[in-house]
Amino acid sequence: MKRLVIYGLVFIILIICAGCSSILEHEARDESMHVASPHERLPDEQIEISGYDEFKAALLGLIEEQETSALMVVYRYDGDVPADVDRGIGEIMNEDPIAVYAVAEIEGTVTRIVSYFEIAVNIEYKRTIEQAGSIVTVSTDRYLRAELQSVISGYREEAVFLTSLQITEEVIAEYVRDIYYQNPRSIVAMPVMVIETFPAGGNDRFIELRFVYIAEADVLRQFGTSLAGSVRRNALAAEGANDGEILLSLVENLIGACAYDEGAARAISEHGVQNLAATAYNALVRGSAVGEGFAMAFKALCDELGFDCRVVLGYLGGMVHAWNIVSLYGDYYHVDAAMCAYNGVETAFLKSDADFAGVYSWDSENTAECNGLLTYNDIVGIDDEEPEDGEFENGEENDDEDGEDEGVES
Numbered sequence: 001m002k003r004l005v006i007y008g009l010v011f012i013i014l015i016i017c018a019g020c021s022s023i024l025e026h027e028a029r030d031e032s033m034h035v036a037s038p039h040e041r042l043p044d045e046q047i048e049i050s051g052y053d054e055f056k057a058a059l060l061g062l063i064e065e066q067e068t069s070a071l072m073v074v075y076r077y078d079g080d081v082p083a084d085v086d087r088g089i090g091e092i093m094n095e096d097p098i099a100v101y102a103v104a105e106i107e108g109t110v111t112r113i114v115s116y117f118e119i120a121v122n123i124e125y126k127r128t129i130e131q132a133g134s135i136v137t138v139s140t141d142r143y144l145r146a147e148l149q150s151v152i153s154g155y156r157e158e159a160v161f162l163t164s165l166q167i168t169e170e171v172i173a174e175y176v177r178d179i180y181y182q183n184p185r186s187i188v189a190m191p192v193m194v195i196e197t198f199p200a201g202g203n204d205r206f207i208e209l210r211f212v213y214i215a216e217a218d219v220l221r222q223f224g225t226s227l228a229g230s231v232r233r234n235a236l237a238a239e240g241a242n243d244g245e246i247l248l249s250l251v252e253n254l255i256g257a258c259a260y261d262e263g264a265a266r267a268i269s270e271h272g273v274q275n276l277a278a279t280a281y282n283a284l285v286r287g288s289a290v291g292e293g294f295a296m297a298f299k300a301l302c303d304e305l306g307f308d309c310r311v312v313l314g315y316l317g318g319m320v321h322a323w324n325i326v327s328l329y330g331d332y333y334h335v336d337a338a339m340c341a342y343n344g345v346e347t348a349f350l351k352s353d354a355d356f357a358g359v360y361s362w363d364s365e366n367t368a369e370c371n372g373l374l375t376y377n378d379i380v381g382i383d384d385e386e387p388e389d390g391e392f393e394n395g396e397e398n399d400d401e402d403g404e405d406e407g408v409e410s
Contacts, residue, residue, distance in 0.1 A: 060099070092106070147161065
C-alpha cells in the first residue's frame, strides 16, 4: 500500500515537472504598439545642423515651405545652443521679410540628450498657404505698375509683392491712381487701398495691398462689359472730315448721352471718391455724371479712336472738378465736356491755359501746356469776328465804291 502511494506521488511529480518544462520552452512576449512622442521623427526627417548660420537657414527653409514643425539635431556645436536658438528666432522674426509677413510665432525647445542637442521647432502662421503662394517678385517700376494694373482691372482684393525697390507707400498709391485715370475703359471704379510693408526697412521687403471696391467683382465686370459696348457705339458714331471735327463730334455725342449732375458734384469733396457719378460707366451707361465722370468718359472715347487724351484733376470755382487735355495737330487743348453740357460747347471746347486761368486751377507744373490757337469756331467754320466794311470774308478788299466788282455785271 505504501508503495502505491509513493508511486503515485512520483507520478504526479513527474507530470508537474513535464508541464513546467513545456511552459519554459516557449518565449515569453509582451507586445504593445509604440506611440511616438510629439517631437520624435524618423532619422531621415531630422535636420542636422552644426552652426548658427545653418540653424537660421534651416528655419527659413521651413518657413518658405510653410512647414509647421521639425526636429533639428546638433552633434557638434561650439556655441551656446539655447541662447543661439533664441537669438536666431528673434532675428528672423524681426528682420526677414517672409517671416515678418507670414509668421505669427516661432517656438524652439532645446533638449540635451547626453552628447547632443535636440531642437524641437514649432511655427504658427498668420498667412494662408494660398496667400504665401500668391507672392509676386518685382524688380522694376515698370513691372510693378504692370502687376498693379492687372490686380485692379481684375478687381482683386489683395496682392503681395516682394521687391528690393526702395519705394514708398505714397508712390505706390500714386501708381494706382495714375493707372486708374489712364484706363477708364478697363477699370470701372478706383478702389480704396490699404498698404503695409514687411519689414518697414531693409533691402528686400514685402508690400501687401488690400483693396475695397464700390461693388462686388462680378458686378463690376458686368459694368465693364456694358461700358465697353457703350464706348464702342459712341466712338463709332463720331463723324467728321478731320480730327478736329471728330473730337467735336465725340463731345457732342457724350453730352447728348449724359447730363451734368450738379447735386452730386456739390457733394463730392475729393478726386477718385467711390461714387458712380464720377465714373465713365455712369456717364455713358446710366446717363448722368459729375465732371470726373465726363472726363473719364471722354478719355475712354478718345482712347477708342486713338487720340492722345489725359484726365486733369483740379478745381472749378473752388469745387472739386476734372476735365481733359487733348492733343490736336501737335498742340494741346483743354476740353471740359461737363461744362460743355452745362454751359454750351463753345464755352469749354479747345481752350488754352490762358482761357482757363482764374476760373480753373490745376497742377500746371506737371501738366502739358495748352497753347494751341484753334477754337471751337475754327472747327465749325465760324469766324470769330465780323468782316469790316470794305473787306470780304476771304480777306480781299472791295475797291468798288459802288459795291460792285469790276467785270461783274450788277
